[in-house]
Amino acid sequence: MDVPFLPLGAVNARYADELKAAAARVIDSGWYVLGDELAAFEREFAAYCGVGHAIGVGNGLDALSLILRGYKQLGALTDGDEVIVPGNTFIASFLAISENRLVPVPVEPDATTFNLDPARVEAAIGPRTRAIMAVHLYGQLADMRALDVLARRHGLLLIEDAAQAHGASEGGRKAGAFGHAAAFSFFPTKNLGALGDGGAIVTDDPQLAERVAALRNYGSSEKYRHPHPGLNSRLDEMQAALLRVKLAYLDRDTVWRRHVAARYRDGIRHPYIVLPEVASEERHVWHLFVVRSPFRDALQRHLHANGVQTQIHYPIPPHKQPIYAGLGHVRLPVTERLHGDVLSLPMGPTLDAASVDRVIAACLTFDGAA
Ligand SMILES: *Cc1c(COP(=O)(O)O)cnc(C)c1O
Numbered sequence: 304m305d306v307p308f309l310p311l312g313a314v315n316a317r318y319a320d321e322l323k324a325a326a327a328r329v330i331d332s333g334w335y336v337l338g339d340e341l342a343a344f345e346r347e348f349a350a351y352c353g354v355g356h357a358i359g360v361g362n363g364l365d366a367l368s369l370i371l372r373g374y375k376q377l378g379a380l381t382d383g384d385e386v387i388v389p390g391n392t393f394i395a396s397f398l399a400i401s402e403n404r405l406v407p408v409p410v411e412p413d414a415t416t417f418n419l420d421p422a423r424v425e426a427a428i429g430p431r432t433r434a435i436m437a438v439h440l441y442g443q444l445a446d447m448r449a450l451d452v453l454a455r456r457h458g459l460l461l462i463e464d465a466a467q468a469h470g471a472s473e474g475g476r477k478a479g480a481f482g483h484a485a486a487f488s489f490f491p492t493k494n495l496g497a498l499g500d501g502g503a504i505v506t507d508d509p510q511l512a513e514r515v516a517a518l519r520n521y522g523s524s525e526k527y528r529h530p531h532p533g534l535n536s537r538l539d540e541m542q543a544a545l546l547r548v549k550l551a552y553l554d555r556d557t558v559w560r561r562h563v564a565a566r567y568r569d570g571i572r573h574p575y576i577v578l579p580e581v582a583s584e585e586r587h588v589w590h591l592f593v594v595r596s597p598f599r600d601a602l603q604r605h606l607h608a609n610g611v612q613t614q615i616h617y618p619i620p621p622h623k624q625p626i627y628a629g630l631g632h633v634r635l636p637v638t639e640r641l642h643g644d645v646l647s648l649p650m651g652p653t654l655d656a657a658s659v660d661r662v663i664a665a666c667l668t669f670d671g672a673a
Pocket residue numbers: 362363364365392393395396438464466467487488489490500501502
């Protein structure tokens with residue numbers, strides 16, 4: 304039996320009865336968009352994050368994009384403004400910026416934590432910089448304390464891409480509660496995953512909350528009146544009901560992810576496998592367990608030959624994608640090195656002890672050459 308990377312069927316089978324009951328409730332209600340399930344989930348998720356407002360939307364990209372669109376309409380951002388973003392993030396962080404006619408300014412991460420390096424962020428702040436988009440990559444909180452100081456000193460918006468970090472915290476304060484606004488994804492593979500697409504914006508800014516709640520619904524807060532140019536991106540009743548079931552188990556799953564990560568970090572001692580560093584237990588929710596190796600491709604082949612599925616997050620950085628050819632002059636050696644040597648090991652709430660042992664054993668037999 305192979306060790307799968309993340310068996311989603313098994314993840315959801317653990318609460319199949321509750322999920323089916325929630326689905327039946329929605330089917331029987333006869334109400335499928337913008338109803339009581341969404342309102343309840345928004346209350347529960349805002350409370351979980353420790354913020355005043357949560358607004359459910361269609362996916363994580365729309366959540367990011369609507370934050371920026373909302374701040375543009377409120378006058379805090381304008382066409383051509385620069386948004387600092389980590390160079391080594393998922394493409395969605397970049398797309399949300401550029402589709403709003405803003406300019407992504409990629410900054411190098413700290414290679415040990417994979418997250419934005421505040422000193423490099425400060426060096427990248429220029430006259431057109433208006434916002435910092437921090438990404439809590441792989442589930443670990445970025446250095447929000449330092450980024451908050453920078454944002455205040457330079458009068459910038461601080462936005463969190465928290466798509467991978469549901470429940471990560473520092474001093475009891477959760478991902479999503481540090482910036483002016485934050486975006487979450489509930490894509491099925493995320494730590495809090497729907498059974499389809501989903502996302503949410505969380506914020507303590509009542510003006511932004513009101514605006515994005517309208518923008519996700521054709522720019523309307525009153526039927527058939529459309530004062531703002533919006534779009535259609537709503538978290539539907541079915542996904543909201545299913546997410547309410549799964550939110551109750553999120554912290555328990557995080558405990559298990561931390562246990563798996565601790566076992567990996569204890570067991571995988573190998574000269575060619577560099578383990579991830581964590582600032583503190585609390586800050587990391589281990590969406591992914593990412594190691595680095597100078598022989599990454601050989602390591603991946605070796606693990607696959609031993610029945611261990613792995614993935615690469617991500618093989619090509621956004622600034623090297625054809626759509627960002629305009630950033631061709633940008634040199635990001637740290638980012639580019641990371642994309643060549645990172646490897647994600649199996650990680651998830653259903654990974655059992657025997658599978659963890661198999662992953663560790665397979666890593667330890669890697670000879671580096673091959
Ligand atoms: C998944 C993800 C997104 C986008 O979420 P979708 O729901 O897939 O649109 C954005 N940013 C990061 C860092 C992600 O991992």
